[in-house]
Amino acid sequence: MEDMSQYPLELTGPDVPMVRFMNVTKSYGALTVLDSLDLDVSEGEMVTVIGPSGSGKTTVLRMLMTLETINGGVIYVDGKPLTHMEKNGVLVPAGPKYLRLARSSIGMCFQHFNLFPHMTALQNCMEGPMQVLGLPKAEARERSEELLSMVGMIDKKDQHPSRLSGGQQQRVAIARALAMRPKVMLFDEVTSALDPEVIGEVTGVIRNLVAEHNLTMLMVTHQMGFARDISDRVCFFYQGKIEEQGAPESLFGNPQRERTQQFLSAVKAAD
């Protein structure tokens, strides 16, 4: 059993990060996917996670969304534990009610959009604000329409997802996640399922978010050019660990580690 007294009940001090992974381990049986991961993301920072498949990069986002439980360590969001809650002065694994509240500060967009097919674009965006946050209908609608305008989908607000292209669905999915006013946004390979010609409309929306909003964001992507353009920091994952991280110019321009060099040249060759 891990000694939980080593983890603070709350992070305090002048520079509390928006997200902190502290000694986080994730394994499936004998297979260790993430090994004692330490990672901080500051408020307003855009961090991109890259790496070969199976390196654990998507797992990082799924753990932060609490879609996956962790086997060791603690994740903090905005100074408070996300995966754990306090009981008699120590941290214990969080119960479902605590998790539901804790994860409401996190929004996520998925590779396959996962829009609710029985709702229109607007209803998709209004669902969370009305059913989870308890907003009155008019307010939820106003908020959703504003976001749909921002992602350029207001003209299609009354369409069901089946009538929308992949790029359009992903833009609605971004609006749906933002309608919950999250502090942290997660983008899990949001362009991987898209046709090449519509990737730009989704990356464009994310670019705007980075430029105009002070959201903390974590992104897993295979679009290296995009990652280089918009990230504040890039983390290269290899076999469940951060092999190398740094500003995009240095990591892409002058990678230090051999694994990073190999990965980047393999990606370049594939392009």
Added chain:
Amino acid sequence: MSYWEFLAQNAPRYLDGTLVTIAQFFLSATLAILLALTAGLMKLSRNVAVRWTAGIYIEIFRGTSLLIQLYWIFFVLPLFGLTLDKFYAGFVAVGLNLGAYGAELVRGGIQSVPKGQWEAAYAISMSPAKRMYRIILPQALLNMLPPWGNLMIELLKATALVSLISVTDLMFEAKQINGSTFLSAQAFGTALIIYYIFARLIVTPFMRWLERVMARKLGRA
């Protein structure tokens, strides 16, 4: 006696029987749907005891004959102090039996909703109950409507068994008419046609219509 004369003479009895069959059909269908939803959801519970309770219900009512269940409910339960009127015993037995089949359809329908839908609802912090009835069930319902159409026809035909505990349904009347006229071909042939018309021209078109409505609501039309 021509068939038309036979029909004219016995029409009131066929009509009475048909009305009883329709009542049995709607009551047992309602019961079956409620039971199927409840047991289907219970089967997916994280609680072992809840899952087992549903499992035992499904096993008993799917694994044994409807006729025996009907006799049990009508003839044996009174020995334990629970007496049901034959009309109630009839639709309760049919509802319990078909509900057990329906429960598996509900469970399968829910499980066929893509994992991404659960995750998307989870990611916006929906409570498990809201996630189920606002996101998962509407989609599951569309998936399971076609097999439910089949089940409803099975259910209609199964109601004929209630005549064996003297519920005066269509089958019961047909037997009575046969007994007094000895015109077996006409007596049972007429019942056959009425069952067929009910299944083919009312139940099936209604289910198809429901599928279309639901598909439209899900934007799949």
